[in-house]
Amino acid sequence: MPTNVTPDYKKAEEAFRNAREPKERLECLKEMARTIPKHKGTEHLQADIKTRIKQLTEELTGPKKGGKRSGPSHVIRPEGAAQVALIGPPNAGKSSLHVKLTGSSSAIGPYPYSTHLPVPGMVPYEDIHIQLIDLPPISADFMEPWIVNALQPADAAMLVIDLADPECLEQVPTILERLAEKKIYLTTDWPGLNVQDSGEPAESDDVFSLKLPTVLVANKSDLDPDPEEVEVLEDLLGLRYPALTVSARTGDGLDEIGAFLFKALEIVRVYTKTPGKPAETDKPFTVRRGDTVLDVARLVHKDIAEGLKFARMWGTDVYDGQQVGPDHLVSDGDLVELHQ
Ligand SMILES: Nc1nc2c(ncn2[C@@H]2O[C@H](COP(=O)(O)OP(=O)(O)OP(=O)(O)O)[C@@H](O)[C@H]2O)c(=O)[nH]1
Ligand SMILES: [Mg+2]
The missing domain is CATH 3.10.20.30 (Beta-grasp domain)
Known part of the structure; x- marks a missing residue:
């Protein structure tokens, strides 16, 4: 945060950090724009706030006259005990997991880029529900620009990879980079788990940075039944996310997801x-x-x-x-x- 900001601005920023509903977030952004001291030292932040207001307004109401997009919002209102987003490369099995875990009818395809819009669903766990959002893939070639907005209300992420596809070694770092460019950081830091600091860059303390505690979900274990595969993979990637090995096809390992999220999110x-x-x-x-x-x-x-x-x-x-x-x-x- 730049120096010389007023208590009013700090209050608005704090409210923004705590706001979950898109409309509430927009109100907070407007309050930040109103209260930020207008001087040289805050120029950059003023511009950031303006951009965020524009993006979120468009997301909520569609672009102004003459704009291209109109249609449903990509931001899904949080419901249930927590909102968790499915992130991953094309064809990893995100939608298959979504269908199995929530009973949704999210589109599954034997080819990449089957999912085009966010799909909400609820994962039952004991007497509660955790919301799971299916999303389009992220790859070197493509990332839907609205994914940045769609991820803002999330409490956590499930990073889904195809355990049997060696390409995931390149795909995962690409996804992390593309998200980091948009100030979204997939962290190992779950409130309910003792994991070491992942050494994130200091600039992630920016008010617009979003840190999502992340679990690596190694899917398609039916194709690669070696139980140590995921550890080898994490070593190769230099990552330390907690990991679950599952198969959307056989249902193997899926039972552990609810319990994991319940504990890790406290x-x-x-x-x-x-x-x-x-x-x-x-x-x-x-x-x-x-x-x-x-x-x-x-x-x-x-x-x-x-x-x-x-x-x-x-x-x-x-x-x-x-x-x-x-x-x-x-x-x-x-x-x-x-x-x-
Ligand atoms: N063998 C096996 N195949 C799976 C498993 N999970 C998904 N698949 C297959 O993998 C392909 C892709 O599945 P999707 O669920 O559409 O993958 P996705 O990650 O949602 O793909 P995009 O929406 O394109 O990002 C489909 O042919 C699925 O049947 C699994 O656990 N085992
Ligand atoms: Mg999909």
């Missing part, structure tokens, strides 16, 4: 109850480790969050029915009764 399920009524144990609200009773209340209803005085809780770190304040940290499986 998803926390919190059940709610209304005073005097039984607990609603079928539909948890989901937050992340480090979130509080107030964060849960926000998901229930804005008004409830605003009027929240205390909660009664059952679960970890509390005795049954203990009264806690809005700042109390929640744990997976907790039950809360919110009091206005």
Whole structure:
């Protein structure tokens, strides 16, 4: 961040970092444009903000009159416990995995470039759902320009490769480079896993840089059953992503994906109850480790969050029915009764 920015601008930037909905992100960008001090030192950032506003506006409403594109937005509204994007070279089996994991009807083809638009779907895991977005491939020849916008709401990425295709040794570095050009960094840094620092460049601290914790999904294990293949590959690539070996064809290894994402993203399920009524144990609200009773209340209803005085809780770190304040940290499986 450049020096000499005002507290108002810092606040707007912080709000932008936290915003997930495209519309909310656009509002935050406009607030950044309004509050950024207009001097030489911020010229570059001012230009960046303008470009982002233009791109996102077009993404949400279609280009101004005379523009080429009109049609559906490529940005998919996050739903469920987290949004995870499928990234990878052509023909690796991203859509096949999407179909198997979410039951979608995403297009599968025996040839590259079968997928042209983002396809949402939900992966069930225990009593929650994780959103999975199928995307077109990224290659040396081609990357849809809108992929940059489509990835902004994602919490994480699954980097899918064809284990049996030696070309992935060139494809993976190309994908990482193409995304890095757009300030999107696929990192090894999952909140719930202890992985070493991947040594990302310092410029990734830029407000527009997007760091997506990434799991390498080595697909088509049915074609190459050597269980050590993926490690050899990571060594050759010089990468240290956590890796899962799977087959979309046989279903092998697919069961582990939900559990992996749940743990690595530190998803926390919190059940709610209304005073005097039984607990609603079928539909948890989901937050992340480090979130509080107030964060849960926000998901229930804005008004409830605003009027929240205390909660009664059952679960970890509390005795049954203990009264806690809005700042109390929640744990997976907790039950809360919110009091206005
Ligand atoms: N043997 C085998 N074939 C697979 C597996 N997964 C996908 N395939 C095949 O690989 C080809 C490509 O699959 P897609 O799911 O369309 O691949 P994609 O990554 O979505 O491809 P693009 O949309 O072009 O990027 C198809 O012929 C699939 O049937 C697998 O686990 N094993
Ligand atoms: Mg596809």
